[in-house]
Amino acid sequence: MGIAETYTRGRQFAVTRPGSVLLALVGVVLLFDLLAGLATGQHSFSGVGSLVWDGLMRGLVVGLAGIGLSMTYSILNFANFAHGDYITAGAFSGWATTYLVAGLGRADVGALLLVGAGGSVFGGSLGIGVTGTPLAVLAGILVSGVVTVGLALFVDRTAFRPIRDADGITLLITSIGVAFALRYLMQFVFGASVRGTTAQPPAVGLYLVDGFVRIDAHDVALVVVAGALMLAVHLLLQLTKLGKAMRAMADNEDLAQITGIPTERVVRAVWVIGGGLTGVAGYMFILWKGTLGFNDGWLLLLLIFAAVILGGIGSIYGAIVGGLAIGLTASVSVIWIPSAFARAAAFFVMIVLLLVKPEGLFSGRTTA
């Protein structure tokens, strides 16, 4: 009887949620394939371990960068397409600072400020890295946050605030315009070339069954900075008056107004916090991957959107979890498919998960 009952229930589930069943089935097949590959020696444990680690790092970058986007979405109700270029702006301002601090006296100031535009200075030859030039990196992190806060406030004042009450589409199109303007301004100033920014960071190899998983100092720096900022945002939202007001406003803006919450001030605070996180995310992204180009943020934005939508747009916890999911997918998928399709795989997973759970993973938990 127990079996019959389980069977009936299973059948019912299969009928009502075919998507979930299919998804589970695909997951089982992939897992089986992976285990078989590991058993036959086609994949190495350490190789898979390295991909997972890489995916987690990528996920932290996407998640950290996604928090700001999710925050502004939940408070202002529009998808800010300029967000990717805030990331790039944070990266350039921060790296210009790092170059300047690390290379002052050793290279031309102009070349340092332009982050070695046109191959005038190389980050590698300046020995830049979290262990080599810790102060320069710290200064870069701070400046990337501060400059991006300034940029976010400036753009809000000039572009978004005048049309605050317009519908989401108007705001979205405006933000696309801002995105292009920022991106090509940065290309004009810093050049279109992609430059290497860091020297090879020291690394340790963690032994895993049949080989080593390499973890370098910049991975560790990313984990520390992203973890600390995510925790800080969580505490801010849950424990502080401003954080609660932000959640209240995301929940019901009219009521927030009636309650006496100064909504314009909260909006400004959201740009400050979201902008700061975004700028630092941009800096850490470059520190981690070791190269910098004017398109970096824009390209990352696609993954960020995927993560934020997957997590349930407007939820910062959704952005973090969605970021990790997307990052892991993009990295680990190369076990089964050619790496050229890794991004596509991330989007595919997003679409499939959304078919199963259309509201996103953390839906209904606006901001909180």
Next chain:
Amino acid sequence: MSADTERDPPSGDGDVSRKTVPDREGQSLLEVRGLDAGYGDLQILTDVDMDVAGGEYVTIVGPNGAGKSTVMKSIFGLTSHMGGTVTFEGEDITGLRPEEIIHEGIGYVPQNDNVFASLTVRENLEMGAYILDSVPQDALDAVFERFPILEERQSQKAGTMSGGQQQMLAMGRALMLEPSLLLLDEPSAGLAPDFVDDMFDRIDAINDDGTAVLMVEQNAKEALRRCDRGYVLANGRNRYMDDGDVLLNDEQVRKDFLGG
């Protein structure tokens, strides 16, 4: 012009509301004079007058779409102002923003979506006192004493509570600043019949403790029975104004607005 305005209602015509408010417990607290207001370019209210004295309990009744909620929103600065004045405690508050009006001592519980669903009960109440530097402990205690269920459910998400509990939370939130005037928009809406009386009792208690109440109610008979004075609003205009009992017993008002 419809028949009932040609006939002299017992309490006079719409102009009656201009007579001075009976001096009950205090002087005039809220004075709305010749208010024209609406949404965007769409005018809803025309020449609306309304008074609430200190400690008074006033009800607004009228058919759906009469503009009752719009009066409340206009007092709170949430509509487009087109003419007339709103005076509170002798100060002109016409056109002030909601976050300024809340400083004046008016609390407002809107008709719908009146709690922050994703925040806990406690956080909802804290938001009610946002404009203060810290959460006022006496006010919080008073709210908990008035609505013990809120104290029990402090850490529950507001959105998961029943309609009646949410209504209490919304009132509690509005009482956190101990306002001298409380605007309540359909506090009994959506409540099970058993709880409607309970809700009215609680409003009586708030009023007995000295808070003036201006309330919109769909449950018009019960509201008029309990209040000091009532206004009948239709098509965005004043139609009748008198003591609750008088309106309740007025043949024409009963026939046109109270379902016989």
